[in-house]
Amino acid sequence: MKFSSSIPSSSRGISVFSKVFPFKCKYFGLGRNGLVNGGSGARKFSSGSSPASFRSRIGGSRSSELSRSRGGGGGERGGFQGGSFSGRIGQAKSLIEEEDEVDDWISELKPDSFRLEGTSGSDDENSGRDRFRGSGRGRDSGSMRSQRVGRGGLSASRRSRETEDSDLGYGQRQVGGSLLGGRKQALQIFDADDEKKEKAIPSFGDFLSEEDSEEDDEEDLKPISGSALKDKTHPVPDISSGKDESYLSETRFDQCAISSLSMKGIKDAGYEKMTVVQEATLPIILKGKDVLAKARTGTGKTVAFLLPAIEAIVKLPPVDRDQKRPPINVLVVCPTRELASQAAAEAAKLLKYHSSIGVQIVIGGVRLSLEQKRLQANPCQILVATPGRLKDHIENTAGFATRLMGVKVLVLDEADHLLDMGFRKDIEKIIAAVPKQRQTLLFSATVPEDVRQICHIALKRDHEFINTVEEGSEETHALVRQMHLVAPLDKQFSLLYALLKDHIADDIDYKVWIVYLLNVDFWMSKIILL
Ligand SMILES: Nc1ncnc2c1ncn2[C@@H]1O[C@H](COP(=O)(O)OP(=O)(O)OP(=O)(O)O)[C@@H](O)[C@H]1O
Numbered sequence: 001m002k003f004s005s006s007i008p009s010s011s012r013g014i015s016v017f018s019k020v021f022p023f024k025c026k027y028f029g030l031g032r033n034g035l036v037n038g039g040s041g042a043r044k045f046s047s048g049s050s051p052a053s054f055r056s057r058i059g060g061s062r063s064s065e066l067s068r069s070r071g072g073g074g075g076e077r078g079g080f081q082g083g084s085f086s087g088r089i090g091q092a093k094s095l096i097e098e099e100d101e102v103d104d105w106i107s108e109l110k111p112d113s114f115r116l117e118g119t120s121g122s123d124d125e126n127s128g129r130d131r132f133r134g135s136g137r138g139r140d141s142g143s144m145r146s147q148r149v150g151r152g153g154l155s156a157s158r159r160s161r162e163t164e165d166s167d168l169g170y171g172q173r174q175v176g177g178s179l180l181g182g183r184k185q186a187l188q189i190f191d192a193d194d195e196k197k198e199k200a201i202p203s204f205g206d207f208l209s210e211e212d213s214e215e216d217d218e219e220d221l222k223p224i225s226g227s228a229l230k231d232k233t234h235p236v237p238d239i240s241s242g243k244d245e246s247y248l249s250e251t252r253f254d255q256c257a258i259s260s261l262s263m264k265g266i267k268d269a270g271y272e273k274m275t276v277v278q279e280a281t282l283p284i285i286l287k288g289k290d291v292l293a294k295a296r297t298g299t300g301k302t303v304a305f306l307l308p309a310i311e312a313i314v315k316l317p318p319v320d321r322d323q324k325r326p327p328i329n330v331l332v333v334c335p336t337r338e339l340a341s342q343a344a345a346e347a348a349k350l351l352k353y354h355s356s357i358g359v360q361i362v363i364g365g366v367r368l369s370l371e372q373k374r375l376q377a378n379p380c381q382i383l384v385a386t387p388g389r390l391k392d393h394i395e396n397t398a399g400f401a402t403r404l405m406g407v408k409v410l411v412l413d414e415a416d417h418l419l420d421m422g423f424r425k426d427i428e429k430i431i432a433a434v435p436k437q438r439q440t441l442l443f444s445a446t447v448p449e450d451v452r453q454i455c456h457i458a459l460k461r462d463h464e465f466i467n468t469v470e471e472g473s474e475e476t477h478a479l480v481r482q483m484h485l486v487a488p489l490d491k492q493f494s495l496l497y498a499l500l501k502d503h504i505a506d507d508i509d510y511k512v513w514i515v516y517l518l519n520v521d522f523w524m525s526k527i528i529l530l
Helices: 010-018 062-069 087-091 099-107 217-219 225-232 262-269 276-286 302-316 337-350 368-377 387-396 400-404 415-420 424-433 447-460 489-506 520-529
Strands: 115-120 160-165 170-175 183-191 248-252 273-274 292-293 330-333 359-362 382-385 407-413 439-444 464-467
Touching: 062 520, 262 302, 262 337, 273 276, 276 302, 276 359, 276 439, 276 464, 292 359, 292 368, 302 330, 302 337, 302 407, 302 439, 330 337, 330 387, 330 424, 337 359, 337 382, 359 368, 359 387, 368 387, 387 400, 387 424, 400 489, 407 424, 415 424, 415 439, 415 447, 424 447, 439 447
Parallel strands: 170 464, 292 439, 292 464, 330 382, 330 407, 359 382, 407 439
Antiparallel strands: 115 183, 160 170, 248 273
16 A cells, blocks of 8 residues: 555545544554654544544555455455445445535535655654655565564574474474564644645555456456466565565575476566575475464465475376366465465466466455356366355355365465454365365464464364464564554544545555444444434
8 A cells, every 4th residue: 555645636635635634633653552652733642542543554465455355255345335334334325325425524524735644653753754665565576675684683584493382282483583573654644834744645556456356257267377467466565675674584495395397486486585484384384294374464475385385286196187177286265355366376476387287266256157167167276265255166166065175285374364354164164175184274473262273173283383473573564554543533434434535536446444443333323424
C-alpha cells in the first residue's frame, strides 16, 4: 500500500477528507504501547482504551487483507462493497448503494483543507526525514537484495540457537532472532498551508493488484504460467535501504541438494542466497520431516515450503499422462485468495524448467464450474487453495477426492490466520481428505493455542519446530507500514468511510480492510443510520 500524492491531488478525495476532518490534527507513531509522541499543537487522545482513538494498521503484507477470503474460502470482494460487513449490518443499507446519502451526511460536517503525512513513527516522528523510505517496496525487483544487519549488530542468519519450548513439549530450533523491527508509521493530517510538512503519501492503490476472479472462461481455462501470474505477485520488499536485520543468510541454494531444474528456476527468479527461514527449514523439509515453522510474513517462507515440495514431486515416479484422475501431490492451503495467488505465482517461477509439473489454484470468488473445467483441462501436481473452496471441490467435484489421495505434502500457510478466520472445521476436513502418510508443513507467524491444536491433528509427533521469530520481538513485519489516526469518536465513522471510499476510487483492485471497532455500539448506530 502506498500513500501516494494521488490522495491529496484527488479533488474528490480532498473534499471528502476535508469535510470529514475539519481540524488540525497530528498523528503519532505507534510505540509498543500505543502513542509515543504528541508533537506540538497535536490533538491527543489516549490510545487503545479511549473510544476517541483510531489506529489503523496498514500494510503491504499478505496478512492485511484477510477479510477477502471469509466465506467461501477466497472471500467475496463485496465484503465491503456489498455492504455486508456482517449479517446484522447487511440488513442496513449498503454503504456503496447509499453513497449519496452518506455524502450528504458527510457534507454536514465542516469542510476544511488537509494534508496527510506519513512518518516513521518509531524513530523520527518530528523531523519528517526518511518518511516512507522505500515506499516503492520493490518486490517486483525479484529479490531481497541486501543483507540487513540486526539491531544488536548481528546478522540474523548468523544467530542460531536451540531452545526448549516447554509449552509445545518438543525441541524447538530458534533461528535468526531479530528478523524484524516493525517499522511504525503515523499518518498525519495538517492544514493545507502547512506546506513544509507535505510529503509524498503512499496511496491506497499500492496494495495488491488482484484480478477479478470472474475472468472469462477462456482465460480461466489456461494453465497457470509464471508470466501469467507475474503481475499478481507482491513487490519484493526492497530491503536494500534497510538498515536493520538480515533476511538473507550466507547459505546459497546451490549448497543444498536441489535438482538442477529447480536450481535454474531459482537462478532465473534472482535468488542466490537463502533467507533465514529457508536456510533453517529447507534441509529438514528435504529430509521429509514434518515441520512447524514460526516465521513472519515476507521472510521467504513461500519458497521455503514450495521448493522442497517440488523436490518431493521430482522424486516421485512419473505419472501416466492419460490418467483420468491424475493425483495432486502437493496441496497448499492459504487463508486468502491473494496469498494463494502469490504462492501459485511463486510456484510457477520455481517450476519454470519443470515442464512436467503443473500448478493450479482454486479460490473463492471464481465460479466453481470454471475451476472444475480448468482442473480437468490442466492436470496439476501442485494445487494451491483457499480452505472454503477446497472443501467445495472435495464435496462437489467429481474425482477430486480421489486426486487428493495422491497428496504427499500438505502445507498449511499462515496457519494462525487460517484459524483466526474461522477455517478450523474446513482445515479438519481437508486434513481428513488427504492420506495419513504424508509430509505436513505448517507455517505460522504466531503459535497460539489453536495453532498448537491443529499441529496435534496435522503434524507427526516427531515434527520439528523451527522458530525464526525472536522471543519478545514485535509482531509485525518491519516492512509492513503501520499507521494510525487519532480522531474524535464522532468523526471516526465518516473518516473511515472517506478513507475506504477514496481507496476504492483510487484503485479498482482495492483491498478490503478489516476494521476492529473500539466502541461497537457507537459504530453500529452509525452504520444502521446508513
Ligand atoms: N532467497 C531469496 N532471495 C531473494 N528473494 C527472495 C528469496 N526468497 C524469497 N524471495 C522473495 O521475497 C519475497 C517475499 O517472499 P515470500 O512472499 O515468500 O515471503 P513470505 O514469508 O511468504 O511472505 P508473505 O507472507 O508476505 O508472502 C517474494 O517476492 C520472493 O520472491
